Amino acid sequence: MKDFKVLNTRAPRIDGPAKAVGKAKYADDLTMPGALYAAILQSPLAHAKILNIDTSKARKLPGVKAVVTSKEAGLVRYGVSPARYDETLFAHEKVRYVGDEIAAVAAVDLATAQEAVELIKVDYEELPAVFDMFEAMKEGAPQIHDEFPGNMNAEVHQEFGDTDAALAQCDLVVDHTFLNKRQDAAFIEPHSCLAVFDLDGRLTLHTSTQVPHYVMRTVAMVLGIPVGNVRVVKPYVGGGFGPKCEATPLEMSAALLARTTGKPVKMNYTREQVFLHSRARHQFYAEMSLGVMKDGTMVALRNKAVLDGGAYTSFGIATVYYSGSLLGGPYKLKAMKYDGYRVYTNKPTCGAQRGHGGVAHRAAFEQLLDMTAEKLGIDPVEMRLKNIMATGDVTINELDMSSLGMKECVEAVRDGSDWKNKKGKLPKGKGIGMACGFFVSGAGYPIYRSDTYHSTVVIKVSEDGGVATVLTGSAEIGQGSDTTMAMIAAETLGIPLSHVRVVSGDTDLSVDLGAYSSRQTLMTGHATKEAAEQIRNAIASYLAEEMDCSPESISFSDGIVKFDGQPGNFQHIRVQYIKEHRGWTDPPSGEYLTFREAARLAYLKGGTLVGTGKYKPPRLGGSYKGAAVGTSPAYGCSAQVVEVSVDMETGEITVDNMTDAHDCGLAINRTLVEGQMQGSLSMGLGECLFEEVKFDSRGRVLNPSLGEYRIPTALDMPNVKSIIVESSEPHGPYGAKEVGEGAIMPTIPAILNAISDATGIRINELPVTSERLFMALKNKENA
């Protein structure tokens, strides 16, 4: 079957030891001699005109080196999607949420910078504010952006087939509504950065980001620096999950202050500021109708979404498209209609978070599917299997499922959880539920319209042939991409993993769009593979010349080189290598030529051995408006079964068991794949049961702390039975595709379906706190 030496193993991650001993450097661990510390002034009001900003007292405070406002920063508009650049670094005419940035101060230390921030006097004229997305859509609601009447940030209307006609022909149409709550990514590392200019006006920005490439472009654009003069370096990152996918005011302020003062500037967000900056999961309202035939065949889906976007756009346009497009699969439909609305409100801006745009609507749909199955008297697993897509299917919105082990996933969790002996047979208060989902394996298009490669990679072999260094701009943020690239390079070059080094996260090294949309394994992986192949081919061709054989007869594996499977007559190469390394204590030995000797030979013949690889997806998707969002070279999918216990007297929910199967194509590293699966489920569990960013009546976050914004602890999360399903993805490197986001898709609905099984109650609003469930139980009792 598989004949890999490095891939598909459980190799320990290459950054593990550095992280285990505390030597791995994160942005806040970096210091520079003479560095200044900076702090940001943020609006205390949700919606107000700025009448005047008086920075004179702050400037006079001893130790203050610079104060910048929109006057100094300029008014270059930026954002994520060029179609909606609606932010400026600092608010100038008005502020639009509690936390909107107004000014920044650099000083000799943080205490001074913070003191100076408090000395900046801003005169406001408070404006009526709107915090609820439905209120914001009403006529007469306060207008947040003049250019967007009705606070309508983005609207999507798509239809495939004739949905109304299809629904009319169905035996049964079931309706459902669903409301999730605004979430926070709650990565443990708050944003941090350090900006420094060199004497030539070149900026180096060390920052905690998922996307060095986009940060480079945005900072260059906003500060008016040629892109080539901005270098973004990502040290180790303490989690991102989406909100670190865009340039932040922190990064731009630090860069601006560094330029203003000529000194390195360091800045951090506090935990509270992480909540204020947000860019995390939107609040979604879903309204859908599913039409089916008596035998359980799905026919048509009508889907409406309203998204509370907060004060600015961020990723929001993509988000509102995803809420529709990601319901195109994994079930066959004859018609699908989608209407999506993203609305501005006077709250922190929402953006992308794990399972971008898809999670809430997937939750709604998978619940609706169970409700429908129940009405039809069909087992939810059977209903899913009946409608499921398979490899080669194309969704109604033209997404190509070039590999799809969906059926295998469903069967794996059904059997792995003993579904057949549990469903419908558990005592009251205990329940079992299941759900499915799929997700892109890399966005088909960059965020800005461009023919750019999505990834380029350079691999350079050391002169002695002993070490291959992978140079990439891709972002290791904990998911293990450095290890993945090292494994792909090692496998391709035919050398042990320990002979590969990875230097990543630096825009000077290569182009890479970064860690979002679950793209790096596939895209950076392709580029890495291609770069390694180039090196292997170069070595083979030099060797063929030297050995007078054909390059095709040469094979590389386990650090040794074979000629037609034989050692070959290579002694003269070894003798030369050993002569060149007189005094060394590790001469190449053994009956075969080593990679080291072969690579050294190639260096002697051709100079430093470098391979480059590149990747961009082919043109993908349909030609309808918004067809780009949801396209991907490949799709990962997963199914989950969850078992819960409900305390019928208090409403408390305990998740007892979770069984998860994910099709990630070839699992490059089985341990890392399981880690992504288990982490996704944990985040999904938190979002389902505990998490909600709450606001008071004036738009201030009520719970901007990890004490009051509750993510699961070790006592809340059960063990997960993790089953890896491996289809072979034709568009993935060695058949690999995503796992980081698809795995969260089924979690929330599987829990909700289990709760319904345990209690007979459908909860259509998150989070399912003990109170929410208890009150629902009570209402049912009274009804």
Added chain:
Amino acid sequence: MLLPKFEYHEPSTLQDALNLLSELGGNAKVLAGGTDLLVRMKQKIDRPSHVISIARVPGLDAIIPRNGHGVTIGGAVSAGAISRHELLNDRFLPLALAAGRLGAPMIRNRATIGGNLVNARPAADLPPPCMVLNAEFKLKSASGEREVAAVEFFRGPGEADIEPNELLVSINVETPMPWTGGSYIKLGARKTLEISMVNVAALITLQSPDGVITDARIALGAVAPTPVRAYAAEELLIGEKPTDELFERAGMTGVGLCSPITDHRGTMEYRCMMIEVLVKRSLKQAVERAKSWKP
């Protein structure tokens, strides 16, 4: 997050600590575990110009059994120490259980019983068990000392019967009678790291393993501006044989004594209904434990 500036004092005797307190009074805050004070100072809720650490005052961190008929717990004993203490688990279980539910392990290793009591948060973990154990708090100042019963100590959210020049030096508890059992139940969203939505401590004494209830004490937290004893529910129990039906009635009576608030952690309605359930459960647990009491 930065702490504001303050002057730091670290007295090495109780007398020095008390002298400092009487000298600095309202301008000073006592630093015990710091898990509450330092948080409030970082959040700029408290801005004391002086901070008096009692960590090096000898004796405040001791748990001293008093000849088998009680125990004295120093004000600076950590919640972790209480939760792990054998005697407290054996004879003063509600307190040990509550201490084990306070925050998370690292918080428990710093947070002190004195701090948890003096801060007088309505949802705090340790007041209800102190109330059912009829604990007495010893307060000392440079000019004297006095004892306050746990049930008298709490005045309102953040307010307790302690003067700025006083220090809570110890908590004294009499050993409950034979055939006594106790319990502590806390309702929060997560299984740990929680602020209670409702918490209940109960202590039940039986005449004999099969006998009637001779003493019953129930205290509730997070249901009123201060933790409260549910006297009416207690009265209902005394002299009765323990039954599920009795516990249920006690639960319903308990609700009547409460005036919980609605906040972002939970509504008044839900808290009330949970009082009923948790009182019932805590009584049941306490009775089970009373029945298996061992000399």
Added chain:
Amino acid sequence: MKTIIQMTVNGELVESAVEPNRTLLQFLREDLDLTGTKHGCGLGDCGACTVILDGKPVNSCLVLAVQAHGREVLTIEGLAENGNLHPIQQAFVDKGAIQCGFCTPGMILSAKALLDENPKPSELEIRTAISGNLCRCTGYQKIVEAVQEAATVIDGTEVSS
């Protein structure tokens, strides 16, 4: 006004002058450059700043540096000996218990404190011991497995030596 403090950090005596409002976390990270101890929230909510103080894990963001005067502090940098990973560190690497790594130092120290007191903990005891250390990446499962593995390794080492 600065106070002179002395403490043992990772087995070495350190002496320094600090302002009283300096936390132990700041002191370790900024004055001693021991940046393995992480700052995640500053309020004792996340556990990223966990260090072992006189044998007990604590949130160093809620301890003043002056409070650690005369005491013994163990940080993540003090665990490996002669360049060899401590068995808990090795198990975290081997079992895939590390993803972003930001919670890892605190998590490992909480595990260390547990295993020092309780060499054969149950799964529930492990989960309780690390319940104040938030991890957003792993779902905790591989962390629990790593602590179990480390317990076995440490136990085995002690028996054989």
